[in-house]
Amino acid sequence: MVYGFTLPDNTNFQEWRVLARQCFLAGLAPENIEWRSTKAEVSLFDAPLKGPEPKEDAAQPVLRNTCLALLKSVLRHSDQGRFDLAYRILWRAQAEPALASIPVDPDIARALRMMHQVRRDAHKMEAFLRFREQGEGSGGRRQFLAWFEPDHYILQTVAPFFTRRFTDMDWVILTPKGSIAWNGQQCAISRNPCDKPDVTDDVDLLWQTYYVSIFNPARIKTKAMRSEMPRKYWKNLPETQLIPQMLAQAGARVEAMAAQQPQEPPLFHKKLQDRYKNKIKSIP
Amino acid sequence: MKSSLSDRLAILSDAAKYDASCSSSGAGKRDSAATKGLGSTGNGICHAYTPDGRCISLLKILLTNFCIYDCAYCINRSSSNVQRARFTADEVIWLTLEFYRRNYIEGLFLSSGIIRSSDDTMAQMVRVARELREVHNFRGYIHLKTIPNASPGLLAEAGLYADRLSINVEMPTERGLADYAPQKQASEIRHAMGEMRTRIDAGKDRTLAGRAAPRFAPGGQSTQMIVGADTATDRDILSSSSSLYTGYRLRRVYYSAFSPIPDASAILPVKAPPLLREHRLYQADWLFRFYGFQFSEITAASPDGMLDLALDPKLAWALANREQFPVDLNRASREMLLRVPGLGVRSVNAIVTARRHRRLRLEDLAKLNVSLRKVKPFLHAVGWSPVQLADQQNIRQLFLPQPQQLTLF
Numbered sequence: 001m002v003y004g005f006t007l008p009d010n011t012n013f014q015e016w017r018v019l020a021r022q023c024f025l026a027g028l029a030p031e032n033i034e035w036r037s038t039k040a041e042v043s044l045f046d047a048p049l050k051g052p053e054p055k056e057d058a059a060q061p062v063l064r065n066t067c068l069a070l071l072k073s074v075l076r077h078s079d080q081g082r083f084d085l086a087y088r089i090l091w092r093a094q095a096e097p098a099l100a101s102i103p104v105d106p107d108i109a110r111a112l113r114m115m116h117q118v119r120r121d122a123h124k125m126e127a128f129l130r131f132r133e134q135g136e137g138s139g140g141r142r143q144f145l146a147w148f149e150p151d152h153y154i155l156q157t158v159a160p161f162f163t164r165r166f167t168d169m170d171w172v173i174l175t176p177k178g179s180i181a182w183n184g185q186q187c188a189i190s191r192n193p194c195d196k197p198d199v200t201d202d203v204d205l206l207w208q209t210y211y212v213s214i215f216n217p218a219r220i221k222t223k224a225m226r227s228e229m230p231r232k233y234w235k236n237l238p239e240t241q242l243i244p245q246m247l248a249q250a251g252a253r254v255e256a257m258a259a260q261q262p263q264e265p266p267l268f269h270k271k272l273q274d275r276y277k278n279k280i281k282s283i284p
Numbered sequence: 285m286k287s288s289l290s291d292r293l294a295i296l297s298d299a300a301k302y303d304a305s306c307s308s309s310g311a312g313k314r315d316s317a318a319t320k321g322l323g324s325t326g327n328g329i330c331h332a333y334t335p336d337g338r339c340i341s342l343l344k345i346l347l348t349n350f351c352i353y354d355c356a357y358c359i360n361r362s363s364s365n366v367q368r369a370r371f372t373a374d375e376v377i378w379l380t381l382e383f384y385r386r387n388y389i390e391g392l393f394l395s396s397g398i399i400r401s402s403d404d405t406m407a408q409m410v411r412v413a414r415e416l417r418e419v420h421n422f423r424g425y426i427h428l429k430t431i432p433n434a435s436p437g438l439l440a441e442a443g444l445y446a447d448r449l450s451i452n453v454e455m456p457t458e459r460g461l462a463d464y465a466p467q468k469q470a471s472e473i474r475h476a477m478g479e480m481r482t483r484i485d486a487g488k489d490r491t492l493a494g495r496a497a498p499r500f501a502p503g504g505q506s507t508q509m510i511v512g513a514d515t516a517t518d519r520d521i522l523s524s525s526s527s528l529y530t531g532y533r534l535r536r537v538y539y540s541a542f543s544p545i546p547d548a549s550a551i552l553p554v555k556a557p558p559l560l561r562e563h564r565l566y567q568a569d570w571l572f573r574f575y576g577f578q579f580s581e582i583t584a585a586s587p588d589g590m591l592d593l594a595l596d597p598k599l600a601w602a603l604a605n606r607e608q609f610p611v612d613l614n615r616a617s618r619e620m621l622l623r624v625p626g627l628g629v630r631s632v633n634a635i636v637t638a639r640r641h642r643r644l645r646l647e648d649l650a651k652l653n654v655s656l657r658k659v660k661p662f663l664h665a666v667g668w669s670p671v672q673l674a675d676q677q678n679i680r681q682l683f684l685p686q687p688q689q690l691t692l693f
Contacts, residue, residue: 102641103634104648127329131386144385164315165324168421169385184320206379207388209290213297214334214344218543219559221337229333239332247335254544262550265363272352272362276467 004034004049007083010153010177010191013075019051020087024061026052030091035083067093067100070108073115076153085111122154126161128233129173132201137170141184144171147196147236155180155189163187204238211239217250218257292369293379299349299360300395302545303452303508304538306330308341308390308425310503311447321421323384323391325447328425331388342393342427343383347371347408351397355454355465356549357513357542360397364547373412380416384424391425391447392416398431406434406442413445427503432468432476443483443500448535451476452508453528456521460514464551477532480505484533504535511565512557513542517589522568522579529572539565564591571598574629575622594684599625602662603679610672613644613665626658 003026005019023033034049063071071086079085089107093099102108131144144166155173159180162173166182173180174194181188234240309328316323330339348370349360359366371379380392394412398405409428416422428446430439442449451473455461458470480501487500507528509521525537541562542553568591571577575598582597583589585604592600602609602625611620613635621632631652638644646668650656661670 098641102638104638104642104644104651106651109651123329127331129387133386142385146387161324161326164317166322166385166387167316167320168322201386203382203386206290206293207383207386209294210297210343210383211332211334211340213294214301214340216301216334216336216338216543218556219336219541221559222335224337225333225335228330228339237332243335250335257544257546257548258554260547263365263547266365269354269362273354 002034002049003028003032003052004036005051005083006036006038006049009037009039009078011075011083012153012156013072016075016083016086020090021061022054023052023087024090025054025058027055027058028052030084030088033084033087035087037080037083039080061090061094062097063090063093064097064100070100070111070115073118074111076118076157077114078152079114082114085114118152118154118157121150121152122157124233125150125154125158128229128237130204130236130238131166131171132199133203134199142169144169145197145199146171146173147199148173148175149232149236150175150177153177155191159187159189201238208239208242212242212246215246217246217253220247220250222247287369289375289379292371292375293345295367295369296346296349296371297344299366299397300344300346300393302359302540302543303344303393303395303429304338304540305427305450305506305508305536306339306341306344306393307448307506307536308427310535311425312502314423316421316423319421319423321423322381323422323424325390325423325425329390331390340388341390342425343380343389343391344393345371345376345379345395347373347376347394347396347405347412348399349397350399352400353398353465353467355468356551357454357464357510357545359545359547361549363549366547373408373415376412377415377420380424381420381422384422389424391427393427393429395429396431402431402434403438406431406438410438410441410445413442417445425503430476430480432472436479439479440483440498440500443480443487444498446501448503448506449480449501450506450508451480453477453524454508454510455514456509456511456516456524457514460516463514474532477505477507477528477534481532505532506534506536506538508538508540511539511541511562513552518561518565518568518591519583519586519589521565522572522583525569525572526579537569539569558593560593561591564593564597568597571601576619577601577623595680596625598623599683603683606679609662610664610670611662613646613649613663614639624659624662626655626662 036049067089071089074082074086085107089099089111092107099105100108103112125148129146129148131146134143134145137143155175155178162180163182167184170183174197176193178189178191179194307328311325313326314324328341330341332340334340349366350368350370351360351362354361354363376394383389394409396405396409413426413428416426426446427448427450428442430442430449430451432451453473454465461468461470483500484504487497489497491497509524511521528534528537539562541557541559544556568579568582571582572579582601585600586592591597602623611624618632618636621627621635622629631654634652635644643666646656646660646663646665649659
């Protein structure tokens, strides 16, 4: 019989911690446990999994704060191997307490990379999520709705950012991995997957005007743009559909600027220059 | 007839895009949890990127693009036939708040052409900032462009509401400013920057009783210079930055490669400088701000005062000072590791932590996402010693990027 667990893909740190502790107290080494995701395909030959029985005199696991923070972050990642990696780090850290401070260790290097990806995903959600107005709520508070598709399980991480920033309005953020709702008093986080809503907002048009106008056609650096704003985000952003058109017109706009002959200055310029010259003359 | 809000937004943001600054950091952390208003600040977020590779973090607009000055490099100079428009203070406030609520921006960067007088223009801009803070309870980021000879009272008020203030020095040398912007005085700009520095420093102080001083622009001040419009060399530009950073304690100096504008003045050069030049200047700026380099070291090896376009400034410095390499990965000081081409601040921090626990091999660096090819010639590590760089002839050739065959189609 193989020891292990079949876990739903949105298992969070607290839920995993209970199971990991159970395995640790049973003295199970990482290679003897199988962490299986319900999302992964189960083949005919995969044996059913069962949890181990704890030993009576087993020592409690101990982790340093840096290591605990690292594991919390790893568990937010959507990588299928995260449960396995986290347990292996937990196991190894008992003999090597400073493990988490050795970024060149292969396990830690992988965990740090996952932590970095989770952090980036949260940062991009804070940057690229767009609220659309839905009208007024009961208490006269304005209501907004947003749709975003994060790669990892980061709703808990980003919720405080949004509640502390958009405090005076009601809003709901829907994602395929759950939702966050705020009414000015309470923040409710759910793990039920949501569908993409169909919403529009007239202010998006003004924003598009701004986006097109602030672009300088004389400097094209699409690689820099794509490295910071990868294409996967484009479909949910109101402004990115204009990019092809902006790039197509850029060349002609620059040529027109170069070809333009110097023109006669406007009338008020002459008046201003006269006033300026008189002022200089009047200074003794 | 007054044109629509959308048309004026197009004109007044088009006019503002030649200001490179879009940073929304440095103001410290604050949020609306207690005030129940709108807005917060933190490390700065870029909410969108345009195809020119620049980020949009702030709503960057002019209050008006009418201007009594005639600075040759500027799209809004009085002799230009560009379309003119102006916003009312209320329109700017509305746009800022509505854009902010939809999470398009981190805040407002308000600048303006100078109309009537400096004080009059400054007062309008301060009014926008004041109403955002006091009437609308807005706690997002505000960056105000300061008018050099505005009255001290207005400046104090601007600092009370804004997170960052800035005055552009425009040209790296006084000569350049005199040629291109005859109505502006370099001494006046420097004086205003000095004044702001005094106030920013005072804002961080406490009184004898331990009370905090009135708030003054906690995000500090920044400035911008135009690169490639006059004949200033990179050495001139960087020595100017050096005095700005140390003398006026600026948070940022922005370099803006002179870019063609519609209806350009006849005295401007026809050809824009390569964007790579601007990039090299920023790299040099980073070396000064985060890597412990002095600007004079960076330009010391170049005979004509220009940075090498083919090699980045750190690599160029290392090749010019190759007697200092290779350094020992396991024993070199943090300061020296920061000078190794290919190692960034983050990887140096990781190396310093990791080597407390074990001796590092060269391959270990690959796990820190360091390019081994780049660092190899400059490091000693367990199981690795490079050939002495100093012994090799024609060293620059070895590090130049490989030439690429042009495609036929």
